[in-house]
Amino acid sequence: MAAWTAEQAIPTVALIKPAPLAAAGTLTLPATLQPLNSAPIQARTTGYLREWLVDIGDTVRQGQVLVRLEAPELEQQLAAAQADLQTAKANERLAATTATRWNTLLDKGVVSKQAADEKQADLAAKSAMANAAQANVGRLRTLAGFTRLTAPFDGVVTSRSAEIGTLVSAGTASALPLFTIADISRIRASVRIPQLYSARVLPGMEVNLSLPEFPGRSFDGTVTRSAGAVDPVSGTVLVEVQADNADRLLKPGAYVQASFPLSGNEDFVTLPPSALIMGAGGPRVADVDGEGKARLRPVTLGRDRGKVVEVVAGLTVKDEIIDNPPDSLQSGDQVRVARR
Numbered sequence: 036m037a038a039w040t041a042e043q044a045i046p047t048v049a050l051i052k053p054a055p056l057a058a059a060g061t062l063t064l065p066a067t068l069q070p071l072n073s074a075p076i077q078a079r080t081t082g083y084l085r086e087w088l089v090d091i092g093d094t095v096r097q098g099q100v101l102v103r104l105e106a107p108e109l110e111q112q113l114a115a116a117q118a119d120l121q122t123a124k125a126n127e128r129l130a131a132t133t134a135t136r137w138n139t140l141l142d143k144g145v146v147s148k149q150a151a152d153e154k155q156a157d158l159a160a161k162s163a164m165a166n167a168a169q170a171n172v173g174r175l176r177t178l179a180g181f182t183r184l185t186a187p188f189d190g191v192v193t194s195r196s197a198e199i200g201t202l203v204s205a206g207t208a209s210a211l212p213l214f215t216i217a218d219i220s221r222i223r224a225s226v227r228i229p230q231l232y233s234a235r236v237l238p239g240m241e242v243n244l245s246l247p248e249f250p251g252r253s254f255d256g257t258v259t260r261s262a263g264a265v266d267p268v269s270g271t272v273l274v275e276v277q278a279d280n281a282d283r284l285l286k287p288g289a290y291v292q293a294s295f296p297l298s299g300n301e302d303f304v305t306l307p308p309s310a311l312i313m314g315a316g317g318p319r320v321a322d323v324d325g326e327g328k329a330r331l332r333p334v335t336l337g338r339d340r341g342k343v344v345e346v347v348a349g350l351t352v353k354d355e356i357i358d359n360p361p362d363s364l365q366s367g368d369q370v371r372v373a374r375r
Contacts, residue, residue: 053304075212079181082106227271305343
């Protein structure tokens with residue numbers, strides 16, 4: 036009975052061989068589309084919205100007026116600043132005339148050098164006050180120019196929150212932009228490439244973009260740049276893909292699948308998921324040594340392809356692996372190999 040029990044305790048296992056990875060494959064990853072450029076248009080001066088000239092979906096050109104504001108308080112401030120400027124210039128002219136006269140009297144010995152220097156200092160002070168008044172007028176004129184908001188570049192209006200008569204406050208970070216302009220002549224997609232495949236995704240690589248609203252159709256894109264660094268949190272490398280969007284079918288914010296053509300690697304093999312042992316020590320597989328004992332080997336996994344999983348390190352096509360190993364299997368356990 037003891038001999039029979041010990042014999043039955045030895046598990047019977049079946050061996051399989053890893054399959055070589057196909058010569059070429061496609062790495063498909065999700066991404067979100069972004070415009071080439073995007074700018075929220077906010078007010079730089081406080082006033083009431085008098086009229087808006089464009090709406091969502093309209094094409095705009097650089098410098099085109101989008102909205103006009105009415106700022107009566109700013110107009111009154113500008114008028115007061117211009118009056119102050121006139122006063123400062125008049126005082127400057129008077130100080131210049133006085134300084135010239137006192138210099139003439141100084142040459143004749145009628146006044147002291149100290150008195151003449153005081154008149155020169157008064158002229159310098161009056162000139163500085165005139166310059167300050169001139170700068171204030173320029174500042175207010177610039178603010179008055181901001182009552183006409185223009186497009187910073189060619190693009191499309193993607194949002195509008197402007198309404199006639201609305202009080203627009205400048206410098207409010209939480210305020211919604213009056214308009215959002217996006218340049219969608221070209222579209223960008225930021226894709227995070229797993230570190231394992233990052234060395235095989237290079238600038239200039241052709242990429243296919245597919246959208247759920249266009250089944251069976253793909254859009255051509257190109258990898259334009261790579262971050263060149265691995266994100267320690269996600270273990271991925273950020274790359275940017277750009278695609279031409281002359282027909283405007285690619286919309287900012289849309290979800291896409293980016294497919295990268297990858298050449299095969301002769302060192303990669305595939306296994307069915309049933310051959311893997313997952314535990315605290317990471318993924319492992321089990322083989323049988325010459326004495327009929329199990330041996331656990333760590334492996335590095337690649338992509339999960341559903342029916343099979345890529346193994347990028349730790350196995351070759353010459354190895355024989357236990358299929359469906361028992362969960363309790365440990366290195367050194369005696370096993371019996373099933374005959375084929």
